[in-house]
Amino acid sequence: MTSFPELDATPVLVVDTDVLDRNLTRMAESAAARGLALRPHVKTHKCVEIARRQLDAGARGLTVATVSEAEVFADAGADDLFVAYPLWVDAARGARLRALAGRVRLTVGIESAAGARALATHAGTGAGVLVEIDSGHHRTGVPPERAGDVATAARDAGLDVVGIFTFPGHSYGPGVPPRVAAEESAALTAAAASLRAAGTEPSVISGGSSPTALIEVRTDATELRPGVYVFGDAQQLELGAITERDIALSALATVVSARDDVLVLDAGSKILGADRAPWATGYGRILGIPDARIVALSEHHATVRWPTESPRPGLGDRVRVVPNHACNAVNLVDELVAVSGDVVVGKWAVAARGCNT
Amino acid sequence: MTSFPELDATPVLVVDTDVLDRNLTRMAESAAARGLALRPHVKTHKCVEIARRQLDAGARGLTVATVSEAEVFADAGADDLFVAYPLWVDAARGARLRALAGRVRLTVGIESAAGARALATHAGTGAGVLVEIDSGHHRTGVPPERAGDVATAARDAGLDVVGIFTFPGHSYGPGVPPRVAAEESAALTAAAASLRAAGTEPSVISGGSSPTALIEVRTDATELRPGVYVFGDAQQLELGAITERDIALSALATVVSARDDVLVLDAGSKILGADRAPWATGYGRILGIPDARIVALSEHHATVRWPTESPRPGLGDRVRVVPNHACNAVNLVDELVAVSGDVVVGKWAVAARGCNT
Numbered sequence: 212m213t214s215f216p217e218l219d220a221t222p223v224l225v226v227d228t229d230v231l232d233r234n235l236t237r238m239a240e241s242a243a244a245r246g247l248a249l250r251p252h253v254k255t256h257k258c259v260e261i262a263r264r265q266l267d268a269g270a271r272g273l274t275v276a277t278v279s280e281a282e283v284f285a286d287a288g289a290d291d292l293f294v295a296y297p298l299w300v301d302a303a304r305g306a307r308l309r310a311l312a313g314r315v316r317l318t319v320g321i322e323s324a325a326g327a328r329a330l331a332t333h334a335g336t337g338a339g340v341l342v343e344i345d346s347g348h349h350r351t352g353v354p355p356e357r358a359g360d361v362a363t364a365a366r367d368a369g370l371d372v373v374g375i376f377t378f379p380g381h382s383y384g385p386g387v388p389p390r391v392a393a394e395e396s397a398a399l400t401a402a403a404a405s406l407r408a409a410g411t412e413p414s415v416i417s418g419g420s421s422p423t424a425l426i427e428v429r430t431d432a433t434e435l436r437p438g439v440y441v442f443g444d445a446q447q448l449e450l451g452a453i454t455e456r457d458i459a460l461s462a463l464a465t466v467v468s469a470r471d472d473v474l475v476l477d478a479g480s481k482i483l484g485a486d487r488a489p490w491a492t493g494y495g496r497i498l499g500i501p502d503a504r505i506v507a508l509s510e511h512h513a514t515v516r517w518p519t520e521s522p523r524p525g526l527g528d529r530v531r532v533v534p535n536h537a538c539n540a541v542n543l544v545d546e547l548v549a550v551s552g553d554v555v556v557g558k559w560a561v562a563a564r565g566c567n568t
Numbered sequence: 569m570t571s572f573p574e575l576d577a578t579p580v581l582v583v584d585t586d587v588l589d590r591n592l593t594r595m596a597e598s599a600a601a602r603g604l605a606l607r608p609h610v611k612t613h614k615c616v617e618i619a620r621r622q623l624d625a626g627a628r629g630l631t632v633a634t635v636s637e638a639e640v641f642a643d644a645g646a647d648d649l650f651v652a653y654p655l656w657v658d659a660a661r662g663a664r665l666r667a668l669a670g671r672v673r674l675t676v677g678i679e680s681a682a683g684a685r686a687l688a689t690h691a692g693t694g695a696g697v698l699v700e701i702d703s704g705h706h707r708t709g710v711p712p713e714r715a716g717d718v719a720t721a722a723r724d725a726g727l728d729v730v731g732i733f734t735f736p737g738h739s740y741g742p743g744v745p746p747r748v749a750a751e752e753s754a755a756l757t758a759a760a761a762s763l764r765a766a767g768t769e770p771s772v773i774s775g776g777s778s779p780t781a782l783i784e785v786r787t788d789a790t791e792l793r794p795g796v797y798v799f800g801d802a803q804q805l806e807l808g809a810i811t812e813r814d815i816a817l818s819a820l821a822t823v824v825s826a827r828d829d830v831l832v833l834d835a836g837s838k839i840l841g842a843d844r845a846p847w848a849t850g851y852g853r854i855l856g857i858p859d860a861r862i863v864a865l866s867e868h869h870a871t872v873r874w875p876t877e878s879p880r881p882g883l884g885d886r887v888r889v890v891p892n893h894a895c896n897a898v899n900l901v902d903e904l905v906a907v908s909g910d911v912v913v914g915k916w917a918v919a920a921r922g923c924n925t
Contacts, residue, residue: 219660303576
């Protein structure tokens with residue numbers, strides 16, 4: 212495995228641009244073949260260069276999680292942004308939304324009558340709204356049959372109700388994505404009916420998570436918003452949503468300690484993130500060594516149990532670690548190292564890193 | 569509870585400077601009363617203003633985790649730095665260490681003969697070394713009785729062996745800190761004997777984690793290196809190492825969704841970190857509401873089960889969330905908001921944020 216000798220310090224996050232482009236193309240083609248608009252979630256990469264590639268591959272617009280992410284991508288020239296979050300809007304955030312709506316096509320999430328009124332009061336009515344529904348993840352969003360009530364309240368507040376959205380986050384479990392994709396589709400269908408019964412024809416019916424986005428189901432959805440698919444990560448791998456050759460993001464790390472079958476790497480939670488789902492095999496995976504297990508993680512140490520049948524790297528050797536959750540890993544660094552094969556081809560700023568507000 | 573209306577967006581990390589100063593003073597006084605030098609680990613705060621307060625309160629020098637953290641604090645005027653990590657030194661890192669050793673009193677960790685030789689070859693002999701020993705955490709470091717072997721190899725490579733260090737990270741478990749403090753002390757004593765038998769008198773015998781640093785044990789240690797004690801966090805609270813009035817760091821967050829006994833806040837893993845030890849009650853704690861539980865965490869959502877006996881905040885209200893692990897939370901933001909009581913008194917840059925190399 213290449214160790215990128217021209218990179219003179221580890222740990223750093225490396226993006227394999229060949230894999231990245233293949234991932235972008237596959238999702239774009241799958242969405243197009245099903246007649247679905249693709250609006251990728253850029254919280255995963257926070258990176259202008261990758262957003263441009265997504266738009267060039269046919270994305271309709273971009274999804275963001277926060278107003279500050281929207282501001283970064285608007286500054287970079289994106290002209291169609293959806294804030295997929297049930298924003299609570301006060302005067303300060305309202306002023307920022309008003310400014311954004313003046314320069315891009317802006318849509319934001321709402322999930323309550325009170326939230327709709329706060330949005331209209333403080334941000335005006337320049338942004339379209341999508342009503343968030345709960346398709347089974349039980350985080351935010353109203354039950355599908357209540358979407359019409361929220362839409363009516365929003366319309367009464369003067370807002371332009373464009374449609375509905377959901378995030379089927381309960382797709383993050385082994386073996387469940389096909390069932391969750393069906394639940395999501397049923398929930399979107401029920402919510403669309405609720406909107407129509409309340410007198411609003413939804414033009415956008417938006418769903419999709421990376422584990423479910425490529426699953427073909429009968430759906431009323433018009434739009435997909437996957438995020439992680441650009442990079443893949445150890446969670447997607449262990450869910451069976453991807454294979455190792457779909458993984459574009461890894462941390463290049465150095466072996467700093469070795470004893471018996473255990474190695475310690477210099478990549479810890481400050482570059483991989485501390486995410487570990489209950490069903491995960493460890494704190495990430497070692498690229499190319501499927502039976503290695505990251506059994507402990509500190510801020511600057513990954514403790515790896517190395518399989519006896521694989522040649523063991525020595526002190527100072529480099530290996531590549533796949534984070535469990537790409538979105539949180541990328542948010543820890545200021546730049547991504549773009550590579551093609553063995554060659555470093557660029558450094559990409561994580562332009563929206565830390566944009567939490 | 570104050571909601572800091574002059575802060576116009578959430579989530580942000582807030583430092584209560586009154587609690588911070590009390591924490592600094594207590595640790596400094598405890599170390600002084602026991603005749604121990606205090607060399608706090610600045611990876612927790614990465615913040616020049618807080619390091620200055622630690623030095624003003626009597627700290628002997630600073631501990632860092634990486635060479636790039638050392639560079640930031642040297643630039644800020646610190647003149648005595650210990651890199652508490654078994655560095656693997658190649659030509660590029662060696663040149664950086666050589667430059668650092670030319671302008672500050674520098675000490676670094678080693679744990680192998682090969683590591684010692686690589687250090688001497690690439691960085692020269694300007695930095696002192698401490699041999700890392702394993703006091704039971706089983707991450708890095710040699711067994712105490714082998715410290716002398718590593719010291720001899722280092723001396724043969726021309727290095728100045730100053731002493732030994734350990735991190736008793738196995739103190740992070742409910743009820744175990746007193747036992748671990750005793751184990752750490754025994755390991756340091758055994759390692760010091762091993763060094764002496766190899767002909768090196770250790771002038772620095774360094775230990776200490778925040779859960780064990782205030783525990784009085786009979787010890788041969790000369791130095792303590794706690795980090796988290798400045799802020800406290802939900803882990804220290806749940807370990808019983810501190811009480812809620814010792815918590816200086818929290819994320820100011822807004823209620824964005826409310827149903828029945830569940831609230832959703834806008835603080836998620838991108839400001840709190842995703843750390844959750846197996847023994848933790850949740851993904852952090854709500855300041856002032858000990859029976860609230862953060863039952864789920866996404867990147868921008870904390871799902872909180874609110875106790876029925878406590879008045880429930882409404883949409884748009886602000887609450888303060890205590891991260892599980894302060895070090896990883898601070899590394900997610902560019903600045904900390906310093907407050908005293910209800911008043912914002914400053915913004916402190918997280919100067920060494922993202923310094924992983």
